[in-house]
Amino acid sequence: MERRIRTYSTDEGLVKSRRVQLALYAAEMFADKGYHNTTVQEIGDACGMGKGTIYHYIGTKEDILRLIESKATVLWEGFFEEGLANFDKMSATETLRHCVEDFCRRVDKYPSFTRFWYQEIRYAPPEVQRAIREWDTRAVALFEKILAKGCMSGEFKVDDITMVAHIIVSGGEMWAVKRWFLRKHFTLKEYISAQVKMTLRLVCANECIVKAG
Amino acid sequence: MERRIRTYSTDEGLVKSRRVQLALYAAEMFADKGYHNTTVQEIGDACGMGKGTIYHYIGTKEDILRLIESKATVLWEGFFEEGLANFDKMSATETLRHCVEDFCRRVDKYPSFTRFWYQEIRYAPPEVQRAIREWDTRAVALFEKILAKGCMSGEFKVDDITMVAHIIVSGGEMWAVKRWFLRKHFTLKEYISAQVKMTLRLVCANECIVKAG
């Protein structure tokens, strides 16, 4: 997707590095002030680029949204692969714990990305919206797989796999989205451990007796 | 807060009704297209008001955000009171179930409010941001109270009350925020029942054995 963005430069390395710079600063600023409250000028100031320079590496302000989206690859690099890599050697419980932790840590590492996608997605062009939701869906799908395996092995007992997977993913994302609240009460470590605990409680086989339903 | 918004009209009833109209239509439109992609003109068209007329009842486009926030009272009307009203007559479990259900239904009734607050809050003036978060915090506090009571009565066993309350609230809100995903998999009824089930599982006293944490 990034390939199609206009540039006046032919130095591929430079283009790449400038775009990374732009995406990083802009994601931060968009998450903080919103896409429409951030001018190209300001982004330029933040990156130490002139307004005109920016337009050597993008064609449109909207393209910055594309850049940010394409930086998601960095954020998720290895997440989906690693999660499943050791599937055989580890128990489902271990895998789940590992993935929940990893997921939360990644969210914490680039919180602006998550906030961005919750908040600014509407201003992005449709392909970007689709792409971002795709990531989300993939994450849910990963956890579905893990849960399914755990159920088959008898480690887990889950009524609705999709629902639990969704809760896990949303739970991780909240760390970025509801920062203002969560940071007041938890450290990252605490939050992660709570998420893990909660998750395991939701899936553990010897279910507590729920009196009504 | 709404009191301070400029109006050229002296007919209080008219002011009120016009503002309700504005808030309703605008909330919808902002949730759909975003604050900055919705022009005053369009809002006027949607409400059947001329652009000029709108400015008889507000001073600034931003004021519409204030109106929307103050309409939240309608959304939450009775929620906090009812939740606690029958505290004595009902068990904590019953109260919890009731409140989770009620919460989800309210989110479902005006999804644009929730989406609005997740997505457009950044464009609102600080007092409005604070006010909106206040609602959120109040909801969390309500569930904290319920959980605390349940713990004291021995019905529940919860490690971290705040965390669970937060999960409940976020879970409800997700119904509006992740519509695009959840509607594909669940009806409102299913979602609510899953939320309730999950919640109870998280708090039930005869806990499942979690191996690590």
Add this chain to the structure above:
Amino acid sequence: MERRIRTYSTDEGLVKSRRVQLALYAAEMFADKGYHNTTVQEIGDACGMGKGTIYHYIGTKEDILRLIESKATVLWEGFFEEGLANFDKMSATETLRHCVEDFCRRVDKYPSFTRFWYQEIRYAPPEVQRAIREWDTRAVALFEKILAKGCMSGEFKVDDITMVAHIIVSGGEMWAVKRWFLRKHFTLKEYISAQVKMTLRLVCANECIVKAG
């Protein structure tokens, strides 16, 4: 063509009058300073409209070119009809004389239109280019018809009708295009009479003997 131009106004009469105003002033300015040396601001100043007001009646600066083209109808109104109306009552010679005169006078009345089309046509969108050339072609065709009739009646003797028609039309247009030169040497009256004389000389039946060819 004008129909498709964006406007925010619904008052059709107003739209029309504003657009006429714009077209007139802009044609003048474009002919004088060129499309690209004339800012929308300046056009606004000239018409006594604010920059923003202009954009209530057009969507794009380019649209002004469309407006100008569509004002050509006014310039040519009646030209093609009248020319042929009295075809039966008048001799071909009389008709020719009349049309040449009329053509020159029209060019003189709105010289900026002709200069515009010689000079700025390249900046106009393709449909406008086509439309303008269409007018030119129609004018040539009119003279072709007159010449053909004269030839049949024996009044004229013309080798290449198209060529002569082209010369007549270009000759008239030059009055606007080469103003800077022609005005130094001729008045409009003189120019017209010279054009007529030249034309008749080119078509008269008792041809002079051209010694070589």
Add this chain to the structure above:
Amino acid sequence: MERRIRTYSTDEGLVKSRRVQLALYAAEMFADKGYHNTTVQEIGDACGMGKGTIYHYIGTKEDILRLIESKATVLWEGFFEEGLANFDKMSATETLRHCVEDFCRRVDKYPSFTRFWYQEIRYAPPEVQRAIREWDTRAVALFEKILAKGCMSGEFKVDDITMVAHIIVSGGEMWAVKRWFLRKHFTLKEYISAQVKMTLRLVCANECIVKAG
């Protein structure tokens, strides 16, 4: 005029050749797309020069217009001299025929010069405008001289020498300016022969009887 254009180079030969290159390519491009739709970048691409290199040989984009004008010398090289050189040996008719032909051929050889001067002259600085019109005026003057001689010798009979000279020159220029029309109907050879014929008809001594004037 060209002398005054800034250069950072001291190698006069290089400067000259670079400028010729620039003028040729740019004239073409300006005639095709217009001065303002042609970027310095594009001119550089066309000539195989870097954008920066161009600015070693000119000071301003406008200077390219100066270069183009000064390349007109090439176009007209010999035209004025040759025309009059054999004035004594040839009849006025022969001279006239020769010059009309030569004029048309030169227009055809570098049509972009003519189109350029009809269309982009307004974007050129005043001295250039004056210079270009000077060429035009010189051409008219040349034909005036020829016509005058022919009148004196009795070969021609012309009412208004200036007018006829103007018609000849414009007629030649039209071959470049109204290409889109003329090429559909004539080859260069046909056009030239028609121009010659027409010219001779306009000046021949045993005039046809024109009934009015």
Add this chain to the structure above:
DNA sequence: CATGAATGAGGTTTCATTCAT
């Protein structure tokens, strides 16, 4: 000498807001 990355002035366009009717 040649290059192209960087710059910012200046243009177009949008849209919240005012104000006369």
Add this chain to the structure above:
DNA sequence: TATGAATGAAACCTCATTCAT
């Protein structure tokens, strides 16, 4: 009271020009 025509501030974007390499 209701309207929408008028406005201009402020945003995006282009591109001539400079300058370090």
